[in-house]
Amino acid sequence: MQVKILTFANLKEYSNDFTIEIEGKESIALSIIKQKIIAEKPALEKFMNNIAFAVNQTYSKNDNQEINDLDEIALIPPVAGG
Amino acid sequence: MKNEIKIINHSIEIVKVREFLRNNRSGAIVIFEGVVREFNKGEKIKNITYEAYEAMAIKEITKILNEQRKKLTNNNEIHSICIHHRVGKLNVGETSIIIGVSSEHREQAFLLCSNIMDQIKISVPIWKFEMSENGTYWV
Known part of the structure; x- marks a missing residue:
């Protein structure tokens, strides 16, 4: 399965968007994806506790949420719209 | 009830917004504009660059x-947003x-306008990169 990881704002200075590939799985928990993000892009580790995550454009606070092939995970630093 | 939500990369045209909101049932049209101000926390601002996760921003604003x-x-008094x-x-x-x-009476329009703005600042994935006389930084 493939999962697209999106970064924004200050996170872009540490990593552009990238794709995580996981062999032999059809779905996986969000917590595992978080581990794989750190493994793939160690520079993002220091932000992981201070950002939100969105799965397919919806916030997710559930580490057990099932992530499927071609899902889009966004790393959301603190927002500042308006 | 009709709504219009847009993320745009050109000047906001207030006349078009007003025309979108106007209808014969509405006795009130409240329009709030957020504007880039000259000073932020004592620093003189040169400009601000806004970035959005557009697909999600539209979903969040709709929510x-x-x-x-x-x-x-009396939310049935609200006509357009x-x-x-x-x-x-x-x-x-x-x-x-x-x-x-736009709404039948002003009270609901003022209240809804203010409440929507408060929530947008909390959860909509939009960021700003400020350039001041002292440097640049993500807000």
């Missing part, structure tokens, strides 16, 4: 709009966001 509308009493948020580089004095609400 906020529906939730905040539901919370109002229009929200435009800029992305890209804005100079001091430019409008970054416009929130317009």
